[in-house]
Amino acid sequence: MTATAKALLMMGIALPVMFLVISIFMVATSALHKAFPAPAEEENDEEDDD
Amino acid sequence: MEALIQQYPWLDELLMGFIGLSWKHVVMWGIGALLIWLAAAKDYEPALLLPIGFGAVLANIPHSSAVSQVKGEEGFLFVLYNAGIGNELFPVLIFVAIGAMCDFAPLIRNPKVMLFAAAAQFGIFATAVAATFLGFSFEHASSIGIIGAADGPTTIYVASRFAVELLGPLSVAAYCYMSLVPVIQPPVINAITTKAERQIRMGYENVVPVSQTTKFLFPIMITLIAGMVAPISVALIGSLMFGNLIKESGVTENLSACAENELANLVTLLLGITIGGTMEAERFLNIQVLLIMALGAVAFVFDTAGGVFFAKLMNMFSSTKINPMIGACGISAFPMSGRVIAKMALKEDPTNFIIQHAIGVNVAGQVASVVAGGLVLALIPALAKM
Numbered sequence: 001m002t003a004t005a006k007a008l009l010m011m012g013i014a015l016p017v018m019f020l021v022i023s024i025f026m027v028a029t030s031a032l033h034k035a036f037p038a039p040a041e042e043e044n045d046e047e048d049d050d
Numbered sequence: 051m052e053a054l055i056q057q058y059p060w061l062d063e064l065l066m067g068f069i070g071l072s073w074k075h076v077v078m079w080g081i082g083a084l085l086i087w088l089a090a091a092k093d094y095e096p097a098l099l100l101p102i103g104f105g106a107v108l109a110n111i112p113h114s115s116a117v118s119q120v121k122g123e124e125g126f127l128f129v130l131y132n133a134g135i136g137n138e139l140f141p142v143l144i145f146v147a148i149g150a151m152c153d154f155a156p157l158i159r160n161p162k163v164m165l166f167a168a169a170a171q172f173g174i175f176a177t178a179v180a181a182t183f184l185g186f187s188f189e190h191a192s193s194i195g196i197i198g199a200a201d202g203p204t205t206i207y208v209a210s211r212f213a214v215e216l217l218g219p220l221s222v223a224a225y226c227y228m229s230l231v232p233v234i235q236p237p238v239i240n241a242i243t244t245k246a247e248r249q250i251r252m253g254y255e256n257v258v259p260v261s262q263t264t265k266f267l268f269p270i271m272i273t274l275i276a277g278m279v280a281p282i283s284v285a286l287i288g289s290l291m292f293g294n295l296i297k298e299s300g301v302t303e304n305l306s307a308c309a310e311n312e313l314a315n316l317v318t319l320l321l322g323i324t325i326g327g328t329m330e331a332e333r334f335l336n337i338q339v340l341l342i343m344a345l346g347a348v349a350f351v352f353d354t355a356g357g358v359f360f361a362k363l364m365n366m367f368s369s370t371k372i373n374p375m376i377g378a379c380g381i382s383a384f385p386m387s388g389r390v391i392a393k394m395a396l397k398e399d400p401t402n403f404i405i406q407h408a409i410g411v412n413v414a415g416q417v418a419s420v421v422a423g424g425l426v427l428a429l430i431p432a433l434a435k436m
Contacts, residue, residue: 003182006433007191011175014425021279021421022168028271029161038261 070112074331081334082106082326085222094229097315098202098322102222105326106334117327127327130320135210135217135328140321141203142289147314148203148416149293150306152384154268155260156410163376163411165360167418170380172356173198174422177349184341190216192430194342196423197224198349200231200415201382204423206325207286212430218329219339223346228383232390234347235378238354239394243374247362248398250373252407262300269294276421283424290420354378357411373404379411382419388412 001009051069055062062069085103089096108116108127118125134140157163178195186194193213196205197220205224209217227234239248269291276287297306357377365371375394379387392405 001433001436003186003188003191004179006188006436007175007179007182007195009436010192010426010429010433011179014175014422014429015172017279017425018168018171018418018422019165021276022164022418024275024279025272025417026161026164028275029158029164029268032264032267032271033158033161033258033260036261036263036267038259038264 066113067111072112072331074335075110075112077335078110078329078331079107081329082110085326088226088229095225097318098225099222099229101319101322102225102326102329105323106218106329107326108323109327109330117330125327127324130324131327134317134320135206135324138207138210138285140317140324141207141210142285143313143317144203144321145286145289145420146293147309147317149269149290149295150297150309151314152290152294152297152413152416154294154413154417155265156406157413157417158260158264158268159257160407160410163380163407164414164418165364166357166377166411167380167414168421169360169377170353170357170415171199171418171422173349173351173353173381174426176352176356177345180348181341181345184345186338186341188434189213189430192426193220194345195349196220196426197227197342197346198353199382199419199422200224200228200350200353200387201419201423202228204286204382204419206321208423208426208430211427215333216338216342218325218334219342221325222329223343226343227346227350228386231350231381231383231386234350235354235387235390236394238351239358239375239378239391242355242358243362245398247374248395249402250371251399251402252373252376252404254406262298265298266295266300269298272417276424280421280424280428282427283420286420286423287417290416350381353381357381373402373407376404376408376411379408380415380418381412382415384412384416385409387415 082103085099088094089100105127108114116125116127119128174195177198178191181191181194189212193209193216196208202224206221209220273288273291277284293309296302296309357380358374361372361374361377373395375391379391381387388408391408395402395404
C-alpha cells in the first residue's frame, strides 16, 4: 500500500471515529450538565462574574 | 593551515570553532536570530520562539559543548532532550499546565460546539495526504499533518515518536503558525463566506449556568471516555484533564496555581531551548524543511476551511442560524483564534458580539486536537505495517 493510500485510509477512519467520539462527549456532557444543575446561589454568582 | 596545526597541535584546540565553521552554521545563526527577532520585536509566541531561536544558535556553534553527545561529556541540551522530549515528558507536563488554565464551562453549556472542533481537525488529515504527494513517508506525512492540530505539545509528542529527525522544523512550524493565526485565518474566512454570513447574529438565550460539580466531574468523564476509545491518547488527554481537575476541585489551589504558572513557565523554557538544540544545520537546511513550513500553512488553511464549511453545512439543516466564522475557532490555538473571529464579527457589524460562542468552540478545539492526536498515534503504527 502506498503512503498516499495509507494517509487517505487514515483520514477515512479517523474523521468518522473522531465525530463518533465527539458525539459521545456531547451526549455525556449534556447528561452531566442536566444531572448536576447549578443551585440558585451559583447561578447568581455566575451572573455576577459575567 | 594543516602544516601549522601539525607543528603547533594546541592551535587545533584553540581554533576548532573557526576551523569547523561552515556557511550552514552561519545560515542557522541567521534563522536563530530571525526567531529571536520574531519573539522580541513582533511578539510572536515569545515564550517559545525566543528559547528555540537561542537553542538553534547554541546547537550550531561548531563543536558546541551544549549539544555534545560524547559519553561522559554530554551537553545540557542533549541531556534535556533525553530527559524531556525523547521520553515525551515535557509535552505531557505542558498539557497539565494548559488544563489548569482552561475553563470548560462554555463547552459544557453548549456541547454542540465540539462538532465544529472535530470538523476543524480536517486539516491534519488533508495535510498528511498532501505531504505524501510531496514524497514524505506515511509516518512523516502524518507527523506533518499534526501541525494542523494547532497544538504544539501534541505536535512534539507525535513527532518524537514517529519523526524524530523532523522534530525541530515541525515544532517551529507549529508554533510559528499558531502565532500567525490572526494573519492566516481572516483571508481564508473572507474567501469562503459571504458578508451576510459573517453578519449572522448568535443569541445568548437559554444559557444554563454550569455547576461546580459538573465542572469537577467533566475532566474525569472525558478522560474515561477518551481513554476507552483510544488508550494511547491517555497520556495526552489525561494530563490535560488532570490539570483541569486540580483547578476545578477547589481544594488544591496551590497545585493549580503552580501548574498554570511555575510549571508552565519552567517546562516552556526547557522545551523551547531543547527543541532549538535539535535544529542542527545538517538536519535543518534541506528542502524537506521548506516543504514542512509550506505544509504547515496548508494545514491551518484546511483547518479553517473545514470548520467554516461544517458550520455552513449545519446552517442548511438548522432553523437557528450559526455564524459560520465560529467554525474556524475549532483549532487549538486558544484563545487567539476565538478572539480573532470575534473581532472579525465586530468589524462586519460593530453590534454583533459572538465572543462567548467563539471561545466555546476554541475551548472545544483543545479537547478535539488531543483526541485527533490520539487517533493519529493509534493509527500510524497500525497502518504503517500494511
